[in-house]
Amino acid sequence: MSELETRADAHLMRTYPPPAVSFVSGRGSMLFDTAGNAWLDFLCGLAVTSLGHAHPAVTEAVARQAGTLTHTSNLFLTAPAVELAERLARLTGWDDARVFFAQCGATANEAAIKLARRYGKARHPDKVRVVALEGSFHGRTLATLEATGQPAKHGPFAPLAGFVDHVAYDDAEVLRAAVTDATCAVLLEVVQGEGGVRRVPDEVLVAAREACDAHDALLIVDEVQTGIGRTGPWFAFQATPVVPDVITLAKALANGLPIGACVAHGPAAEVFAPGDHATTFGGNPVACAAANAVIDTILADGLLATAEARSRRLVEGLQELVATSPLATGVRGAGLLLGLELAAPVAAEVVAACREQLLVVNAVAADVVRLAPPLTVTRQEIDTALTALAAALEAVAPAVSTPASELPPTPGATRT
Ligand SMILES: Cc1ncc(COP(=O)(O)O)c(C=O)c1O
Known part of the structure; x- marks a missing residue:
């Protein structure tokens, strides 16, 4: 050692x-x-x-912001967070997008799950269930652990709250049947990264969208791993036939600075009211400045196109x-x-x-x-x-x- x-x-x-x-x-x-x-x-x-590592644009943005203002809490506005929310609205194409900033993937998903439950409970007190996929990975907090479709990870912490129903990742009809009026959200990844780099079939995504529409539930796509160009487009859902109500981001968003984001549009964007959800470090100006630099660099350097060419060579x-x-x-x-x-x-x-x-x-x-x-x-x-x-x-x-x-x-x- x-x-x-x-x-x-x-x-x-x-x-x-x-x-x-x-x-x-x-x-x-x-x-x-x-x-x-x-x-x-x-x-x-x-x-x-x-x-x-050590990308000069990110290093410069972090150093500049760290030398200016590192933290105020979210009781006050700082420009980097607002600018990042605006960029995410542009990239998703959702003019009415609203963003909640968290610290990581699990806390972004935790926010999305709470948002969905708040949305559901506003319609019926029992509309709190979530449908997720087997093999998924959504984080290690108690709610996201429960959403994670890997029973071995649940064992040592059981009993969990019991509000998530897991279905096969590749069976549209089973998913459709699992969504009921008691469902407030379907939560899934387009490509299950931790679950073995498994692509969820388009027909399952379409079934999830249709079932959510039929039962007034939210479709949440976890883009924590797939987002920010990792699978090709800015967000993996953009290469599928479906548009979710909510996406979650983390990982690559700030190139290594801790950040998470829950991005919603339409009625989902209006769910949270003051006091519903909060976190001390959410929207931290240094992390948001890094994320703004990441997005600007990808755009300025045409990195999505470069990555596509590199992907072809690697495949x-x-x-x-x-x-x-x-x-x-x-x-x-x-x-x-x-x-x-x-x-x-x-x-x-x-x-x-x-x-x-x-x-x-x-x-x-x-x-x-x-x-x-x-x-x-x-x-x-x-x-x-x-x-x-x-x-x-x-x-x-x-x-x-x-x-x-x-x-x-x-x-x-x-x-x-
Ligand atoms: C799809 C997905 N969601 C959520 C998470 C959890 O993110 P974090 O480890 O930042 O909490 C991960 C982490 O690997 C992930 O791949």
Whole structure:
């Protein structure tokens, strides 16, 4: 154990397994560890640093705002929050959008769930139920944990409040049947990031929209991971046939500064009244200044188009791996949120082998490795990552022909 790891082991709560490496700095797609090694970052701090590390526009905006005003609470107005809300209204195309700022994905979803329950209860006292999808991930607060469709994560904290009904992520008719007059919202991701980079089929999205309309419930799309260009458009729903009532954002919005946003339009935007919901750090001017810089940079540099071209190259390269490695069986996802499917539950081993090549990726299922490079990734960096991945697959492939009983234990697939 390094000296830092020993100190961490003494005083940090053990919510994560011990990290394999500690980083001290980053630039663009690269991370530098305590020994001075340069790593290629195809994880982006869990789909967060989409402009790469230490992007000058974000650094400048943060430094300027930190030297001007860091916090006032939301009892007072500050310009960066208002400007960010205006930008989000423009990007969603919702002229009447209203935004609640939170600190992260879970608190953005918590706000959306509370908003939906307030909306439902205004119509009927029992209209408080939420329909969510199996395999989803919405956060770790009690309400968002309950919405998360991964029962193993519920177990240690049960009993939960019991207001969420989970349905299969790929069955439109089951979803339609689950939505009733007691439903205040359907909450879903367009691509389940933590659930294994799984695309929810369009017919399920359409069924959710129609069922919400039929039962006067809100459609909430969790864009915490997919938003801000990660899957192609600004928001993943923009490449689908549906328009939600509410979206939630976090992760890439401020390129690493903690922020979350719940964006609503139409009647949903008018639900909250003063006193209904609040948080001390919501709309923090430094985080909002960073987010404004992120959006301006993506627009000024045409990064959505660049990322689309990079995605094509990366998918092509991954498909070549599928054609050449017996261990790689498929590619899924969208934009620069991609999953490499494996023939066996050895994603953790492949991730560890990538580490040997100084490539950062992670496992989102026992048999799926996630790749989420920055939108600014270069063609050359993609080629380097593909070479590293090919070497990792080659290193792990022989173990797959070994009987499972002789394989080393698989560590937890995801650290989110
Ligand atoms: C789709 C989605 N929603 C919510 C969250 C929770 O976000 P946070 O960890 O910022 O609370 C995550 C985190 O991975 C996520 O992927």
